[in-house]
Amino acid sequence: xxxxxxxxxxxxxxxxxxxxxxxxxxxxxxxxxxxxxxxxxxxxxxxxxxxxxxxxxxxxxxxxxxxxxxxxxxxxxxxxxxxxxxxxxxxxxxxxxxxxxxxxxxxxxxxxxxxxxxxxxxxxxxxxxxxxxxxxxxxxxxxxxxxxxxxxxxxxxxxxxxxxxxxxxxxxx
Numbered sequence: 001x002x003x004x005x006x007x008x009x010x011x012x013x014x015x016x017x018x019x020x021x022x023x024x025x026x027x028x029x030x031x032x033x034x035x036x037x038x039x040x041x042x043x044x045x046x047x048x049x050x051x052x053x054x055x056x057x058x059x060x061x062x063x064x065x066x067x068x069x070x071x072x073x074x075x076x077x078x079x080x081x082x083x084x085x086x087x088x089x090x091x092x093x094x095x096x097x098x099x100x101x102x103x104x105x106x107x108x109x110x111x112x113x114x115x116x117x118x119x120x121x122x123x124x125x126x127x128x129x130x131x132x133x134x135x136x137x138x139x140x141x142x143x144x145x146x147x148x149x150x151x152x153x154x155x156x157x158x159x160x161x162x163x164x165x166x167x168x169x170x171x172x173x
Contacts, residue, residue, distance in 0.1 A: 006097040007091065007171035008146055014040040015139055019061070022137065025106065033118065034068040035121055035130075037084070037099065039093065042139065044163040057163035059101060060087040067111055067122065084112030084126055088134045094157040097147055099140030104131045142169075 024038040044057040067080040085108040089099025106127040108139050114122065147153060162169040 006149070006151055007149060007169055008099060009138065009167050009169050010140055011167045012044075013041050015042065018141075019137075019139055023063070025133075026151050027125070027129060032070065032123075032124065035122070035125070035129075036065070036066040036068070037063045039064045039126070041155075044165060044168075048124075057161050058087050058089055059139070059163060059166065059168065060085050060107065061101070061139075062086075065111070069115075069118070080113055082109065084109045085132055090139070090161040090170075092157060092159040092170075093138070094152070096141070097152070097170075098141040099161075100136070100138050101134040104134040140170075142161075150162075 019040050019042065023040055024036050026034060026036045028034050040063045043060050043062065045060050054139075062083055062085045064083050065081070067082070069078045069080065084106070086104060087107050088104040090099050090104055091102045092098075093100050106123065109123050109126050111122065113120075142150070142152075150159065150170065152159075154173075158173040160171050160173050162171070
């Protein structure tokens with residue numbers, strides 16, 4: 001662990017509360033499906049016994065989703081429910097003074113009773129949404145006091161991240 005004064009511990013409950021304020025989020029896919037994302041949950045992804053040098057620390061974000069399908073027989077819509085898990089590597093963005101997730105992956109999409117014809121379209125759209133959302137929206141913004149505490153005021157803005165079971169540790173390299 002790095003020197004105590006140059007690190008910041010952020011519990012996942014804080015991350016969940018902060019990103020939860022941006023939800024629900026709704027997207028229309030190909031004028032056919034409406035997907036609503038809600039209830040995001042941030043969690044650690046362990047290295048499964050591999051050393052930290054072989055794999056970067058990753059965080060997952062799981063969201064519940066509702067897929068609204070148009071009914072061809074009447075004006076009503078049918079809703080399907082499921083979840084989606086995305087993951088990425090935490091990185092510090094000096095411009096926004098925030099932590100974003102890069103190298104975004106769509107790890108899993110599960111929708112109950114989803115017709116096979118729509119599964120591939122949903123997976124492709126969800127993958128694009130994952131990259132867009134995780135790589136452009138911060139999961140945690142540092143305030144001025146935290147920037148000062150981590151010593152990011154000068155030119156060096158290099159941070160390391162340690163993913164623990166209950167929190168994310170952000171430290172000056």
